[in-house]
Amino acid sequence: MRADARRNYERLLTEAGAAFAERGTEASLEDIAKAAGVGVGTLYRHFPTRQDLIVAVLHDRFEAMAAVARDLTCDDPGRALREWLLAQLRHITATRGLTAELVVAVNNPESPLYGSCEALVSTSSGLLAAAKDAGVVRPDLTHADLATVVHGIAWSCESDPVRQERLIDLFLEGVLV
Template sequence: MSDVKPMRADARRNYERLLVEARRAFAERGVDASLEDVARSAGVGIGTLYRHFPTRDDLIEALLRDRFDTQAAKARELLAAEDPLDALYAWLVGFGATSSSYRGLTELLADAIDDPRSRLHASCEEMQTAASHLVDRAQKAGVLRADLTVRELLLLLHGASWGGTHLPGDGGTERLLSLVFTGLRASEQRGQRGGARAG
């Protein structure tokens, strides 16, 4: 039986308002947006914000939790896909969209991989675990470089996500990721078109 008490109605309303305003602020100004401004826009004091979200990472984790859960579930689903390279690429595109949701988020996630103190570290480990099964399957099938590690793959993804924000128009992250993915194919697969949309 859980010892966690349900939130009072007014606390729940404050919590939801803070998430709405944080989502808007981060979308407009990036993850470094003022938390004081977020609290003010939500109609609460900064103390109320910190009671719900003790750190900025706690707030970001709350905003992205559904997306992380979706990505973990998608990885499990893609393990049954016919083409293991296409499956890995599809998962990376989805996670790339998550990691580039807000300006500055890519750098936070890249740092959190190596920082157990970060509230985002557990989510990064969860994504590494999800990716590892897809990577292992593609490597065993001989279609992905055998020397590639999951950590390297996620850092390459973060790089593509960051770079994609500096290209004009939409789809920058996917464009860069498709270019990177060509070099991740097993040597005998390079130069062949089709699969993973990279060629």
């Protein structure tokens, strides 16, 4: 990529990240291009679809989530699971509307977000398996249960991290043994 094209690309990612955080994933692409100081044609040359832009904005965040999960491997699998669920909530709610995008993507292999979702599912499943192996959670708890709770909490109290943490703790009281 030429230097000017790379700068445009980076400005578009920065402005899209800010717009998605403030106005959600349905933020105006024209407004994003304008804020980045480029024309909408430049935006579409770099990102042919809204989904392509969302994936690009979230790429580094998904990588950071994988790093968080790796760092959570510890002697206390129950605490690691709690910290992972809270990290997922922070990740999801940092971008308004991301919950809906992820719920669709996780069940749709054609979605550009599917690969990133699969990586998080694998990570989450590993932490859940460690908690089961340690005997600290109910044996019938599934990754789908965890995902449903996280997305439900994200949807219902997107801008209230204190309430999110309380709800995660209430959920865990019901599944920890």
